Amino acid sequence: MEFISVREEYAEGIIPREVRASQLSPVIAYDEEKEYFFNNDGTIGVGFMCRPLPGADQGLQDRINNMLNQAFPNDTIISFLLFLSPEIEASLGSMEQLRENFHHPLLSEIVKNRVSFLNHHTREPMISRGRKGYFNNGVIHDQKLVITLKIPIKDRLPGKKELEELFTAAEKLESSLNNIGFAPRKLDADLLKRTMTTLLNWGERSSWRLGEETWDETSPINEQIFDYDTDVEVKKTHLRMGDTYAKILSAKRLPKTMFFGDAIGYVGDLSGQGQSIKENYAICCNVYYPNAQKQKKNLDRKRTLTVNQAFGPLLKIVPVLGEKKESFDTLEKSMSAGNRPLRMNYSVMIFAPTLKRVEAAATAFQDIWAESKFTMMQDKFIQMPMLINSLPFGADHKAVVELNRYKTLTSEHATVLLPLFGEWKGTGTPHVGLVSRNGQFMSLSLHDSETNKNGVIAAESGSGKSFFANEFLTAYMSEGAHVWVIDAGRSYEKLCDTLEGSYVQFGESSTICLNPFDIVVDYEEDEDALVSQVMAMASPKGNLEEFQIAETRRLMANIWRHKGNAMLVDDIAEACLAHPDQRVKDVGSQLYVFTKDGSYGKYFHGRNNMQFTNQFTVLELDELQGRKHLRQIVLLQLIYQIQQAVYHGDRNVKKIVFIDEAWDLLKEGDTSVFMEHAYRKFRKYQGSVLIATQSINDLYENPVGRSIAENSAFMFLLGQTSETVESVRRSGRLTLSEGGFSLLKTVHTVAGVYSEIFIRSKTGVGVGRLIVGPFQKLLYSTDPNDVGQIDRYRAMGLSVTDAIYAVMRDRGELASKVDEEAIELADSHTRLLRSNRPRDSAPQTGPRLVPLTLPEEPEATAEASAAKPVSTPTTATAEEEVTP
Missing domain, CATH: 3.40.50.300 (P-loop containing nucleotide triphosphate hydrolases)
Structure with missing residues (x-):
């Protein structure tokens, strides 16, 4: 039975206690045959690893809304976790695998160095020094979208009817995910374990970095997600997991309006001109499905009470009643349009190797999200419960009420807020490895x-x-x-x-001969290319008549039949000059410069001796x-x-x-x-x-x-x-x-x-x-200073690779750690550069749609509908009645 060390901070100090790892995740077992997870919180569930959407349009908005609006069982929880994960091992492995059958002393070293550079910067930010100072490009990550669905069961084990309900719901969800374009891959125990270990273990020697992915069927899954050397320390405003610090924020207030597709900004500023978070983080939205009829009746009752209060003398004493009424009106309008009432929370987990960096990232997160009218607050004293509820399958039905973080809205509003978007990941095969503007x-x-x-x-x-x-x-x-x-x-x-x-090179002393006819294999197949080349010899500007081209083509075909590969430009010129039509004779005259007697003839007369052996x-x-x-x-x-x-x-x-x-x-x-x-x-x-x-x-x-x-x-x-x-x-x-x-x-x-x-x-x-790292900078550099230093070591007998490493050593560029002072300096220079750069409006990934108005505190959401604005509650929580 696996235990981990958890240290919690109390008023009288920090009291360490041993806690079973199973208390940090409810997932116990996985049924390989039926493909579902069994949890110790009285639920069963399924999950999908999805590809975040790189763009948005109105049709997509409707499909997502339809997915959320389906008839899922009461008390279903669907969780959406967008994780900017440090796990790019699969891509780096593919990068190396592409080259496994080829070896070159320098080219293979370039790949090895490139893979090392990319892997290193999943842990440390890419700090570069340019002409205007230092620049922080943040850490490299892979955006992963994990979607899980869980339903409650009455007894200790699921019954036949409950399993049927789960499989029906899972089938609906998977079908919708496919139709939307998420390319879902069903979570099995191995994939879930790898996802969880990546979220919770951040050391350089973490098990997931070492390739340990296999689920041990003999022990509960939730006892396999922490490495043995990962202890957890719970503080008032943050957590420490091993050598990494985590901080959880929740949305106190959601924006009043949002465009559908604006959620792509969750991964950073696409324009490259604004601020972005330089650390790893994850955004989680848990969507709870209450009994729709009961929820609607409850909201109707509260709305009636609020409306009566809002039009009475109480409004002067409690002005928030006006905003609360608007929120209820927004919900009512959306539900009347057929959208299902839901409850949803919006939280963020931020990870960094030092407390200073995680605090800085959290502050930056609050500032950046505030620009979009989100009010993100630190979850004091409930960091551990919020972490647990943000993990896959971790959302607890009890937390919907007890954590006071869920807001009431409809499927229409949730569509806009969910973290479903990400940056384009490229074409698929990593012949070349690039990094997006946000990592x-x-x-x-x-x-x-x-x-x-x-x-x-x-x-x-x-x-x-x-x-x-x-x-x-x-x-x-x-x-x-x-x-x-x-x-x-x-x-x-x-x-x-x-x-x-x-x-x-093709200088005066060159002895290269490029006679095209000497290397022809299939004249009929290559005839167009050969005729075009001869026509370009005769007229570089292409001023020949169709008749001239047609006759020259005929003459060339005739010469080929008689001489084959022995054919020369001279033969074509002679045939043209012998033609009775002056126009064709002109072609022969114009070809003179490329014959053996012309000034360019030496490049085309004789046997073709150009060989490509390198x-x-x-x-x-x-x-x-x-x-x-x-x-x-x-x-x-x-x-x-x-x-x-x-x-x-x-x-x-x-x-x-x-x-x-x-x-x-x-x-x-x-x-x-x-x-x-x-x-x-x-x-x-x-x-x-x-x-x-x-x-x-x-x-x-x-x-x-x-x-x-x-x-x-x-x-x-x-x-x-x-x-x-x-x-x-x-x-x-x-x-x-x-x-x-x-x-x-x-x-x-x-x-x-x-x-x-x-x-x-x-x-x-x-x-x-x-x-790129210093190795490739030196390799590709044409700067005389760089070239000179490399040549100096090569003159000593070092290979190009060793010479470059020697120069890097001389310059102190072999260090692997980036200190916090360099990060702060880079961030300040980055902010300065961006503040001085004219900023265009942020590029949209799809059509700019009309904003959806969100309910405020009761249930704030954000979205954009194509033709009309939609409202949602935004200030007072719709779940709370305001009484005198």
């Missing part, structure tokens, strides 16, 4: 798409594009992917050198800056050449082509047919194309840009100006909601701290921050 771990992968695996990066200068590209490419290479970068600015020379890749190849066009036409043709041929490499390569190895500064060359002439062909080939053979440009407007200025945008399942937007965003919004080129455009305008970069990326994908939309 949610975000996964990102081009391969989480059922259409194509392509993407576009649009980034203004200085917004962190190169840093993001470095992270993206190394993340894929660490799994074994082959990557080709086509650049015209030497941005990837250092990374290529560090990874010992192939760095190919995992990472950078094709640098910077030395062709003065020869724009040649640079364009080289770019097209390189894309075609990579196509062939993808075709011949291992289908199980991912391939990525990244075109950075060279993108401008694709805008010249009519290359859209060529690019469409390229994208088809890459998609067919599981390749990915990433195109980078400065402005998103660039994509829509010509046919090739539009073709690229249409064939890209992903869009990564960094730091776009408001003018650019407005331009694409007005033109209708970019499909986003108004809230999406508002969100896009807030995307920014803080140098040395993070780069923000607005991600639009088929699976969702959101903003992720690329926050």
Whole structure:
């Protein structure tokens, strides 16, 4: 029988006592066959682990209201727990598992270091020093929504009828959760145990961190949720569980009005411009279902009394009667519309490793929630009961009355208040690991798409594009992917050198030959691409007539039939010059510069000798800056050449082509047919194309840009100006909601701290921050001081990895702890930066709906109905009668 040490504070001092762990949770057993939990408080229940909703709309509001308004048995309690959990082990495990079959001395170390960085910052806040001071990005978490349902039973064991009632209620709830989009996963004993141990054990060596998840069937579940080294100390205003402090707050007063969807603000400020809680916390709403008819009669009786008092002389003595009458009117109106009366509490659990930090977080919580008209109060003297009632299956029927924390409202009002929303978690596969503005771990992968695996990066200068590209490419290479970068600015020379890749340049002394016909495998399949390339040779601006193109196509096909892979540009030029029509002769003349006698001929005459044997190849066009036409043709041929490499390569190895500064060359002439062909080939053979440009407007200025945008399942937007965003919004080129455009305008970069990326994908939309540790900062840095220090250690014989760690050691960046003074300094700088930044209206996740008016203290709620405001009680508790 498991006991834990509980120390409670009394007037005469702290008196320790041994308490059975079972007193802190009622869950005793789990029936694996029938999938329900048996509790020692006279209840049975079921639960679901759900995915928080990343957005809202009116249809969603109706579905949630319908879910709450169902005919659940009397005295049912449904609990909604939104937990910003430190448990991201599954995601980090997937991150490592993706790379388990590939090893590289540096790339594997990058992944190991990245996983360590992310895991460390589930415990310690991410404190970074930028040009303007320190910045606190808070801790990394995973938002988990746990929904449990429990019903009372009369005897010690549940009867057949009671089980049928539970299963019927559970089926209704699960069906509704699926229809709404929560993707519910039914709680079993293992999942419940892991959830509970994560909530209650916060040490670095906690059992859940060590992978101990299995439920022991031989002992009660509630005796397995505390680790042996976790003791509990109960104080007047807080709890201590092991080395972690917890504080519980409750809503004394709820806002008078709220929009449906505003509850997404529970996880933090989506705009990135306001304050947010930097610690782990959980929001719990327990919804109690009283007998609807009795409750309605009781409310009618109290309303009648209150109305009579509100219109008499008593109103002058007790002015709160007026507000109380309004609250009863709000409830009456909502119930008349068919909404079920409920009772609900709203509480928050905050966790931090020190008392100072938990106190600071609680104060911040009260201040931030006050902006939304919540009055959050500390639960003095009842911290332990409030903790117990906030845990899964912990809500007690007796607590509805005894704790005095429940408010009366209807399903319509509860719909708006419930903690059902969260930030977008990313695409699903953690090839790249980002962090949301409020600390949610975000996964990102081009391969989480059922259409194509392509993407576009649009980034203004200085917004962190190169840093993001470095992270993206190394993340894929660490799994074994082959990557080709086509650049015209030497941005990837250092990374290529560090990874010992192939760095190919096209200077005057270059002996590279890119004869496209030498590597053709299927001429018919590649004909469009080859003809487009020859047409671009003849006319870089695409000023050829349809007749010229058609005749050249015919001549090329004829030459191929006779010469096959021995075909040259010279053969095409000669055939065109021999054509009787002057227009075709002109094409032959215009091809001269690419023949063996022309100034560009050496790059295309002879056997193709470009070989892609390295995992990472950078094709640098910077030395062709003065020869724009040649640079364009080289770019097209390189894309075609990579196509062939993808075709011949291992289908199980991912391939990525990244075109950075060279993108401008694709805008010249009519290359859209060529690019469409390229994208088809890459998609067919599981390749990915990433195109980078400065402005998103660039994509829509010509046919090739539009073709690229249409064939890209992903869009990564960094730091776009408001003018650019407005331009694409007005033109209708970019499909986003108004809230999406508002969100896009807030995307920014803080140098040395993070780069923000607005991600639009088929699976969702959101903003992720690329926050890296000192190892990756040094790896990707082009700062001469950083490069010099690394090179100094490499000259001593150290590997790149060891050299970076040596520099980190010299700078004192290998420390694992963050002191409170640094946190305070970072928070003060963060507040200063935000106070100086112009703040747009907070972006909405869905349509901005008309606010729902809530009942005040009696039962305050908040919501938004699409067409009309709805009221709810807000001041005096509807359960209390005001008497003279």
